[in-house]
Amino acid sequence: MRTLLDKLWDDHEVLRRDDGASLLWVDRHLVHEGSHHAFAKLKARGGRVAEPGLTYGVVDHYAPTRGPAASPAIVRMIQTLERNTDAHGILCFGLEDPRQGIVHVVGPEQGLTLPGLLINCGDSHTSTHGAFGALAFGIGATEVAHVLATQTIWQKKPKSLRMTVTGSLGPGVGAKDIALAWIAKLGADGARGHAIEYTGDAVTGLSMEGRMTLCNLSIEGGARFGMIAPDEATFDYIAGRPFAPEGADLDRAVDTWRRLPSDAGAVFDREETMLATDIAPIVTWGTSPEDALPVTSTVPDPSRLNGSEADRARAALDYMGLVPGRALTDIQIDQVFIGSCTNARIEDLRAAAAVLAGRRSRVPGLVSPGSHQVKAQAEEEGLDRVFTDAGLDWVGSGCSMCVAMNGDAVESGKRCASTTNRNFRGRQGRGARTHLMSPAMVAAAAVAGRLADVRPLLEGRDAA
Amino acid sequence: MSGWSRHNGTAVALDLESVDTDQLIPARFMSTPRSEGYGGFLLHDLRFGSDGEALADFPLNNTPEASVLVTRRNFGSGSSREAAVYALVDFGIRAVIAPSFGDIFASNAVNNGLLPARADTATVDSLIGYLAGGPAKAHVDLDRGMAEIGGVRVRFDLDAVWREKLINGWDDIDLTEQHRPAISDYRNWRAESQPWAFPAERAAGSSTDAQPSK
Known part of the structure; x- marks a missing residue:
């Protein structure tokens, strides 16, 4: 009786030391501009990249989304990645490559992300790839250097947590709301030390895009790993992707992948359950992802909390410029952002466009598709015109305003409704x-000029 | 990285919950080469006003010799940026004592000789209360899993693997090199049993630069 985690772990364990640390084989190593520290460490040792064919570079964190790079430092970061990948014979999806985008969008899109693989990247949202039944986790620069040099990583096996979400999600409620709901319930460190396996009909009913959003946000609740067992939806998504197996190879792979789901009766270290019908569209009010509430609520009152929790809430409200007891839907916004590895896939853009179609945004905003390919697909569907007709800017792909490294930033004191993760x-x-919420909810906020419940705006429309 | 097992220094309290990696080092500083030093970036936007002036009441600004930080839950949550650890280490911090840490932050810390010591909430409460009066002498002993701050003795939790690593200052790459044969055997087995895990080799016969088809 083994869990999905057990199977993935056993399958990648080269050896285990007496102290419990496992040496794991890495199937895919994704690097980006931020990996410069790791390449420098490798160079200082005089080392070579052990498996250039299993290493892929993507320009995303510093990628300009409008015209040329905003500063010489940004140009240097991008050039450094391209120089490092060139020097080691690593394929890099650079700015001009039609496959460029955010690393956690590009991996799945290109078929580099497959069930049963171990995937590392020097980015905490690497858990995104767990949506395919892969063991995917973010690592720091020292670990990136280790993977570059050896194609392996030392890890202690995390505890397993099964999170079961049952029932039907209401209209206007999606993967982002499930994620923010459990993080609010368990806390931003609630799943620390655990690998989460998401299951239940509300999870298996999600599209691959929705599953990626859910797994992506695992780290915001403290879990380095989030995963979903592969099924027919996973296999359908993979078929025909450039780097995915095809023909008889694919058939053989799918046979193997069908054996990955947790065995019936497998025991988890911890169980959490939620009812989908209890989940409403959610927004954050504070400065941690755990500060999340249904949009129908009011701003919390720190005087009803205790000790350091009250102190933190007070400081968060002060930073956010909010008054306790006010309706969340009274909070006026200055701008919106639709993008990031959490919510910039085609389905996310469709959900936002379904709300914005035929309507105007009361505030300015950016829409940054997750990749060149998502951008092309959206333009083919006419979604770009929905956004620009609403008054929003349709820009290039990258991490953009989620992490504000490329010059796309929110000004001090300004309030942004954002589809991002932090x-x-x-x-x-x-x-x-920053107020976090789903793409549909950001679209609703744009239309209202304040935080708003998307559900009335969807009446008589296909929610997409 | 050099190992250590005992440290004598100065403890200060950072009475905040969830000090995340974006606060430990704002993203705009991360294109700087490490050789330039990251200590000045540590908690930058909390330590300095928008005019760049150091805020007099921020604990670290009054205690540049601080080497042990006592703080609240969920320290280092957020991103995998090892630069958050570089900022602490380059400032001179050797140990952080808190009820909980971000998982990725904690492993990055150990990889750079910085101790993430977990202590229960009540202990941290009393330490922070004690340090409200000002910084205090600190002694940290990795072998015994104990710290002593201004005479208050604190037991902390630390994974055994991490304890060994901090004490020995091991370089993981050197350790792993000893296992080359096992890694090579594993690779052969994997390529044989799951060839789709090696796309470059599969494509080598045709085109290594596959164009999107979907």
Whole structure:
């Protein structure tokens, strides 16, 4: 009786030391501009990349989305990645490559992400790839250098947590809301030390895009790993992707992948359950992803909390410029952002466009598709015109305003409704105020000029 | 990285919950080469006003000799940026004591000789209360899993693998090199049993630069 985690772990374990640390084989190593520290470490040792054919570079964190790079430092970061990947014979999806995009969008899109693989990247949202039944986790620069040099990584096996979400999601409620709901319930460190396996009909009913959003946000609840067992939806998504197996190879792979789901009766270290019908469209109000509430709620009152929790809430409200007790839907916004590895796939753009079609945004905003390919697909469907007709800017793909490294930033004191993953202080720029929510909810906020419940705006429309 | 097992220094309290990696080092500083030093970036936007002036009441600004940080839950949550650890280490911090840490942050810390010591919430509460009066002398002992701060003794949790690593200052790449034969055997087995895990080799016969077809 083994869990999905057990199977993936056993399958990649080269050896285990007496102290419990496992040496694991890495099937895919994705690098980006931020990997410069790791390449420098490798160079200092005089080392070579062990498996250039299993290593892929993507320009995303510093990718300009409008015209040329905003500063010489940004140009240098991109050039450094391209120089490092060139020097080691690593394929790099650079700015001009039609396959460029955000690393966690590109991997699945290109068929590099497959069930049963171990995937590492120097980025905490690497858990995204777990949506395919892969063991995918973010690592730091020292670990990136280790993977470059050896194609392996030392890890202690995490505990297993099964998160079961049952029932039907209501209209206007999606993967982002499931994620924010459990993070609010368990806390931003609630799943620390665990690998989450998401299951239940509300999860298996999600599209691959929705599953990626859910797994992507695992780290915001403290879990380095989030995963979903592969099924027919997974196999359908993979078929025909450039780097995916084809023909008899694919058949053989699918046979293997069908054996990955947790065995009936497998025991998890921890179980959590949620009812989909209890989940409403959610927004964050504070400076941690755990500060999340249904949009129908009011701003929390720190005087009803205790000790350090009250202190943190007070500081968060002060930073966010909010008054306790006010309706969340009274909070006026200055701008919107639709993008990031969490919510910039084609389905996310469709969901936002379904709300915005025929309507105007009361505030300015950016829409940054997750990849060149998502951009092309959206333009083919006419979604770009929905956004521009609404008054939003349709820009290039990259991490953009989620991490504000490329010059796309929210100004100090400005309030942004954002489809991203972190509402940390200063994340979108120094002094920026971020409210996290789904793409449909960001679209609703744009139309209202304040935080808003998307559900009335969907009446008589196909939610996409 | 050099190992250590005992440290004598100065402890300060950072009385905040969820000090995330974006606060430890704002993203805009991360294109700087490490050789330039990251200590000045540590908690930059909390330590300095928008005019660049150091804020007099921020604990680290009054105690540049601080080497042990006592803080609240969920320290280092967020991104995998090892630069968050570089900022702490380059400032001179050797140990952080908190009820919980971000998982990726904690492993990055150990890889750079920085101790992420987990202590229960009540202990941290009393330490922070004690340090409210000002910095105090600190002694950290990895072998015994104990710290002593201003006479208050604290037991902390630390994974055995991490303890060994901090004490020995091991370089993982050197360790792993000893297992080359096992890695090579594994690779052969994997290429044989799951050839689709090696797309470059599969494509080598045709085109290595597959164009999108979907």
